[in-house]
Amino acid sequence: MAETLKVVVTGAAGQIAYSLLFSVAKGDVFGKDQPLELLLLDITPMMEVLNGVVMELMDCAIPLVKNIVATDDPMVAFKDVDAAFMVGAMPRREGMERKDLLKANVKIFKAQGQAMDQVAKKTVKVIVVGNPANTNGCILSKYAPSIPKANFTCMTRLDQNRAQAQIAAKLGVSNEQVSNVIIWGNHSSTQFPDVAHASVTIQGKTMSVPEAIKDDSYLNNEFIKTVQQRGAAVIKARKLSSAMSAAKAACDHMRDWFVGTGKNWVSMGVISDGSYGIREGLMYSYPVKIQDKAWTIVQDLKISQFAREKMDATAAELSEELDAALAECEA
């Protein structure tokens, strides 16, 4: 059997973690024959709740789980970890603005970056889920300078899954028939869900999504808005932020990072190297291909004027967020 993989989940007493831990524990992410040590981090007042989660994980009696550590100490939680799901952060509730989240959450990622820098494996693969996910990811990486920047990513897979599901429903096909939908930019309402390069297979015939939908007005308006506003719509309906779908997307993201993407691409927030004219250093969602546990940005896609404007608008929001976060961390 393979060596035990150490996986940390932060915000482990919260609602996303409740779904995420079960999927990770039963092998959906790292494989059905990969033994795991689960490190669960939350804050001190949540230790009793976290203890309940540990009891439930034990009671699942999953053979892959060799050890569980529950802690409120980041230095314990990040020690020698191979993979990190950074979920621990306040979610937005109805009536709250994104800016309120930035203030509340960004310092968590500064402190956790500093701890990771000292004790995590230098090969650790990190997905940031806690919002504002892109900017938190930048801050985490900044404060963990001994870990390569390529090891820090943030989650826009939920947006990709949402976009894919909208197109599949519109065309009356199953979700896996739709591929290569792209999410550009921020995991926020300025994100640009782009289907110009996406394809769909209908009754054995593969064609581009715009060709299949035959309704550019829908694709350029209602479709984009629905995906951009989906998180807010879930909050309005549930009075709670999305959790089951967020956990599923986090699993998809990390599984693809470990296993690879094959011929298709997926979207993830990665630290920009300036590709597609985006400011270097922003954590911007791009289409990526993954092989041997390393991602590369898909290059040379043709960008229309319409797309360019949307890509720049979400980059401008990310620039503002990053500047505000850096000021907050230095205050």
Ligand SMILES: NC(=O)c1ccc[n+]([C@@H]2O[C@H](COP(=O)([O-])OP(=O)(O)OC[C@H]3O[C@@H](n4cnc5c(N)ncnc54)[C@H](O)[C@@H]3O)[C@@H](O)[C@H]2O)c1
């Ligand atoms: N990127 C995405 O697509 C996406 C999707 C859904 C939700 N989110 C975000 O994920 C985050 C978590 O959402 P949730 O619904 O699970 O929230 P939740 O409130 O149910 O759980 C968050 C948990 O994080 C813990 N926490 C707070 N500060 C911490 C710290 N310093 N260290 C460790 N743990 C800490 C809390 O105690 C709580 O248990 C939110 O910021 C939410 O907005 C992101």
Ligand SMILES: O=C(O)CC[C@H](O)C(=O)O
């Ligand atoms: O706070 C929001 O508007 C979104 C919450 C979460 O990130 C989601 O996409 O479901």
